[in-house]
Amino acid sequence: MKKKSRNSNTVLLFITIALFVVMYAVGCIVYKDKGFTHLQTFLNILINNSGLLCVACGMTCVMLTGGIDISVGSLIALDCMLLAVGMEQVGIHPVLMCLIVLAIGILFGAVQGFFVGYLGIQPFIVTMAGMFFARGMTAVISTAQLSINKATFFVNMANIKLEVPFGIGAYTNRKGKLQVPYIRLHVVIALLVLLVIFLVLRYTKFGRNLYAVGGNEVSAAMMGLNVKKTKMQAYILASFLCSIGGICYCMNAMAASVTQATGFEMDAIASSVIGGTLLTGGVGNVIGSFFGVLITGTISTLVKTNGKLLSSWSSIAVAALLCFFIVLQSVFALMKKRAK
Amino acid sequence: MEKNVVLTMRGISMTFPGVKALDNVDFTLRKGEIHALMGENGAGKSTLIKCLTGINAFESGEIHVDGISGPVVNHSTLDAQKKGISTVYQEVNLCPNLSVAENLFIGREPKTRIGTIDWKTMTKKSQKIMKDLSIDIDVTQNLENYSLAIQQMIAIARAVDMESKVLILDEPTSSLDDNEVEKLFVLMRRLRAQGVGIIFVTHFLEQVYAVCDRITVLRNGQLVGEYPIEELPRVKLVAAMMGKDFDDLAAIKTEDKTDYSKAPLYIEAKGLSHKGTIKPFDFEIHKGEVVGLTGLLGSGRTELARVLYGADKTQSGTMKVNGKEVKINAPIEAMNLGMGLLPDDRKAEGIIQDLSVRENIILALQAKRGVFKLLPMSKQIEIADKYIELLQIKTASRETLIKQLSGGNQQKVILGRWLATDPEFLILDEPTRGIDVGTKTEIQKLVLKLAKEGKSIIFISSEIEEMLRTCSRMAVLRDGQKVGEITEDLTQQHVMAEIAGGGSK
Numbered sequence: 103m104k105k106k107s108r109n110s111n112t113v114l115l116f117i118t119i120a121l122f123v124v125m126y127a128v129g130c131i132v133y134k135d136k137g138f139t140h141l142q143t144f145l146n147i148l149i150n151n152s153g154l155l156c157v158a159c160g161m162t163c164v165m166l167t168g169g170i171d172i173s174v175g176s177l178i179a180l181d182c183m184l185l186a187v188g189m190e191q192v193g194i195h196p197v198l199m200c201l202i203v204l205a206i207g208i209l210f211g212a213v214q215g216f217f218v219g220y221l222g223i224q225p226f227i228v229t230m231a232g233m234f235f236a237r238g239m240t241a242v243i244s245t246a247q248l249s250i251n252k253a254t255f256f257v258n259m260a261n262i263k264l265e266v267p268f269g270i271g272a273y274t275n276r277k278g279k280l281q282v283p284y285i286r287l288h289v290v291i292a293l294l295v296l297l298v299i300f301l302v303l304r305y306t307k308f309g310r311n312l313y314a315v316g317g318n319e320v321s322a323a324m325m326g327l328n329v330k331k332t333k334m335q336a337y338i339l340a341s342f343l344c345s346i347g348g349i350c351y352c353m354n355a356m357a358a359s360v361t362q363a364t365g366f367e368m369d370a371i372a373s374s375v376i377g378g379t380l381l382t383g384g385v386g387n388v389i390g391s392f393f394g395v396l397i398t399g400t401i402s403t404l405v406k407t408n409g410k411l412l413s414s415w416s417s418i419a420v421a422a423l424l425c426f427f428i429v430l431q432s433v434f435a436l437m438k439k440r441a442k
Numbered sequence: 443m444e445k446n447v448v449l450t451m452r453g454i455s456m457t458f459p460g461v462k463a464l465d466n467v468d469f470t471l472r473k474g475e476i477h478a479l480m481g482e483n484g485a486g487k488s489t490l491i492k493c494l495t496g497i498n499a500f501e502s503g504e505i506h507v508d509g510i511s512g513p514v515v516n517h518s519t520l521d522a523q524k525k526g527i528s529t530v531y532q533e534v535n536l537c538p539n540l541s542v543a544e545n546l547f548i549g550r551e552p553k554t555r556i557g558t559i560d561w562k563t564m565t566k567k568s569q570k571i572m573k574d575l576s577i578d579i580d581v582t583q584n585l586e587n588y589s590l591a592i593q594q595m596i597a598i599a600r601a602v603d604m605e606s607k608v609l610i611l612d613e614p615t616s617s618l619d620d621n622e623v624e625k626l627f628v629l630m631r632r633l634r635a636q637g638v639g640i641i642f643v644t645h646f647l648e649q650v651y652a653v654c655d656r657i658t659v660l661r662n663g664q665l666v667g668e669y670p671i672e673e674l675p676r677v678k679l680v681a682a683m684m685g686k687d688f689d690d691l692a693a694i695k696t697e698d699k700t701d702y703s704k705a706p707l708y709i710e711a712k713g714l715s716h717k718g719t720i721k722p723f724d725f726e727i728h729k730g731e732v733v734g735l736t737g738l739l740g741s742g743r744t745e746l747a748r749v750l751y752g753a754d755k756t757q758s759g760t761m762k763v764n765g766k767e768v769k770i771n772a773p774i775e776a777m778n779l780g781m782g783l784l785p786d787d788r789k790a791e792g793i794i795q796d797l798s799v800r801e802n803i804i805l806a807l808q809a810k811r812g813v814f815k816l817l818p819m820s821k822q823i824e825i826a827d828k829y830i831e832l833l834q835i836k837t838a839s840r841e842t843l844i845k846q847l848s849g850g851n852q853q854k855v856i857l858g859r860w861l862a863t864d865p866e867f868l869i870l871d872e873p874t875r876g877i878d879v880g881t882k883t884e885i886q887k888l889v890l891k892l893a894k895e896g897k898s899i900i901f902i903s904s905e906i907e908e909m910l911r912t913c914s915r916m917a918v919l920r921d922g923q924k925v926g927e928i929t930e931d932l933t934q935q936h937v938m939a940e941i942a943g944g945g946s947k
Contacts, residue, residue, distance in 0.1 A: 305558035307551060310540070314548055317537030324535040325600070326520035326549045384539035438586065 111385050114378040118393045125400050133407045141271025141283040147399035152292035153351030154369055158391040159299045160343030161370040166312040167336045168383025169225035173232030174344045175366030180236040181348025183243050186358035189253035196256035204345050211341025215334030241360045249357045260353040262287045288350035299388045312336055316383025372420055373398055376427050446472050448607050448639040454493055454503035461838050463489040465663045471639040478650045479643045481660035482683055482878035484836040484848040487643050491612055495522040495529050526607035530614050534593045538586035543568035545585050546600050571599050591618045610641045616875055619738055627653050647676055659683055680879050702728040708867055708898040713759030719745040722758055723924035727898045734913035735902045737941055742922040743902045744786055747869045751783045752776045777810050780866035784856055784873055793852050795845040799837050800826035802844045802855050807862045829858030850877040869900040886912050906937050
């Protein structure tokens, strides 16, 4: 067999990873005295973005089919609100409440998926309706700023500190106290989601069908794949993962409000695109999206660490990166065409 | 059902808006036979196939498949596949973003014990399939990295590997070169020996006589007849397809040898090139001259034309049109100079699916006039009707959407579009591909007529015979380079020798 040559998609992924490494290294050098080099800084990126990671995984699956789901931000707000009201005011057990939230996610995705897959309506329009609906429902449930502190089981779960073993990355702070780096439970959940979706995309029929549908819908149908069903499943998966993301988000924020997670869908799309997922479908990988999430997380951490910069600068940096990656993608597409 | 018969279709009828596409058509396919389905564009071949594979729903009639009791109605390609009917289409229907191996196996991937996709087995099996077809490629690479011809072979390999009883090949050879066609034939014969019934739809008469056992001819949605191949020589076949006595194609070859070298030069290009597609070339064409570009598929014929037209920007050299030096950066500039290009990939570059026949015809003329000088409707109708009539475009009306027309008729609409701009210079890239014999002759006649009116024409075609009939001079391309011109002794042998190159020079 010939030596396996890399295709341009892998190259894009490498660029994303390299960019993250460079960015992080620069941060470590510039903000050395501000604690950027500590392992905890990196772990905080994961802690703060566990919800985004779940959502980005779902977004990637939908984008692979050539679609998009802009309802995810609102759905997260709805999830948080349901959790807060359900656990705090009604007193439903957190585990049951989480299951309810997940079920709602599946139902929500099934409706959107049915409209997109079986009725052939533009995904943008369908999920925009979903976006308004979820945000509206959130306000119907409550317009108050709620915080979660009474549901002891949930609070305990959220407060679990999983410390890094063997003292790796541990350091003594100025007060002479030993700090052991840790992650939260929701980070583990998010990383599990990442792993599962990676395996699903690579090793299951459903995963490959997503790629086929995104690559060429007509061909996929001609080859005997059920395009409509695959699309519907993609939206169900996206909303389901979004609900898992909602739970992770809630465990991190421990609060709910109507305006929560506004613009979150755009962060998820940005992370996927930076990670090498094409908006036209058929190309992408959750590993890329993972690094996309890390990159956006690193940017905001850098801006925060600086302390003097307006937080809006992180949006500008993300915008610049998006441009960079979109241009890069089209350059690769052009090169491919030329090579023929 | 009779013994030995794998498929019967009886009394199939279906209607498209305004057109009776199939009218009580019968078709019978036996085990181990290659059965050609012939007819002009719009005769109903594709529609019949689509009824069989479940893409179109037929209104009346019955389909029976060997081994299945009762009439069969397929609702999707998947349905048909499950009943042992696989299809390979003219346009490659695979996913460019997946690997070759996946394209072969998607929908029926080998599984490991825990139900996940077994990539190792899949790769191994794919390598074996490709090796059997003596195609030497890396099956783990994405499909988009390979040429159209290889993609088509992969599509066929996929269909074949599904252990089908009925294999439908719908014009699979239009993107293949002779060598590849021969490989395909070997494969078809092998399958025939295994007892597969093959339906072969093609426009190439030679190919029909090279592999087929039986021919069914359709005309205007009706069955003309079914014949064993020995009983239907070429001329009779063409006559059956056209429904009239066939005036010999050779008759249109004009014998008068005009010396164009004294006619004024229309285009004089020196050292034009486009990186990666065509090496620097010189090219000139006189007024009223038809020049052919010949060479194997991928030798740079299309690319040379694209550079002249400005579709690909030249990176070197100079170009004179009518004696004046010009620089063409975009097709619109070429259009304003009186040039027109009929692209070979009409799906991607030519037709606009959701516009009507009329709108598609006036498109280029409108673009040339500019957006603000709208053509009056009466004028549009006049022009559209003129070319529908002139090119005998088969359409329900001038307002029918172009996507409802058959492939050949779409091609004619695009040709009409360029003729409507009254160009001085036309590049016709495979204008007759996928077009039936009768219309081919019409188009060839039209080309000669246009040349007589003083227009210069570049004619690109894979069929050398056709070029010999229309061109007064031929430029030969090989591996992205113009290697020579043939001005005298325009015979098939000579042209072939030039294309092949090497020692025969």
